[in-house]
Amino acid sequence: MVNKLDDMLRFQQTALNARAYRQQVIASNIANADTPNFKARDLDFQAALKQALQGKSDGLQLNTTSARHLASSAGSPMANNLKFRQEEQGAVDGNTVNMDVERSAFAENAIHYQASVTFINGLISGMQRAMQSQ
Numbered sequence: 001m002v003n004k005l006d007d008m009l010r011f012q013q014t015a016l017n018a019r020a021y022r023q024q025v026i027a028s029n030i031a032n033a034d035t036p037n038f039k040a041r042d043l044d045f046q047a048a049l050k051q052a053l054q055g056k057s058d059g060l061q062l063n064t065t066s067a068r069h070l071a072s073s074a075g076s077p078m079a080n081n082l083k084f085r086q087e088e089q090g091a092v093d094g095n096t097v098n099m100d101v102e103r104s105a106f107a108e109n110a111i112h113y114q115a116s117v118t119f120i121n122g123l124i125s126g127m128q129r130a131m132q133s134q
Helices: 001-031 043-054 097-131
Strands: 042-043 082-083
Touching: 001 042, 001 043, 001 097
Parallel strands: none
Antiparallel strands: 042 082
């Protein structure tokens, strides 16, 4: 029982991390809406979650010349699944950010994130109720 609970919480934690990273990517797109030649990106959420759950990391690893160097996060499965968005309407300055698409993706991702948090809260409160009744 505890293993199932741990696995479920680990899955939800991984999903929340992926959602939070995607929110950062979308926010970056919105922040760079007026930056010439900026190319909008998005996270392939399903692929990132799958790789994170399998513990795979296909990213480039940095060479270190000293044992005191910090490990890089370049091998993150989340960063490996960043894709450029399809350009829907070209801009004269080469920017591919479409604010309607970004706002929609931001809101959708926020709803999924909140749903995951609600699920985790329900799971934890259910376990607390089960332990208190004994």
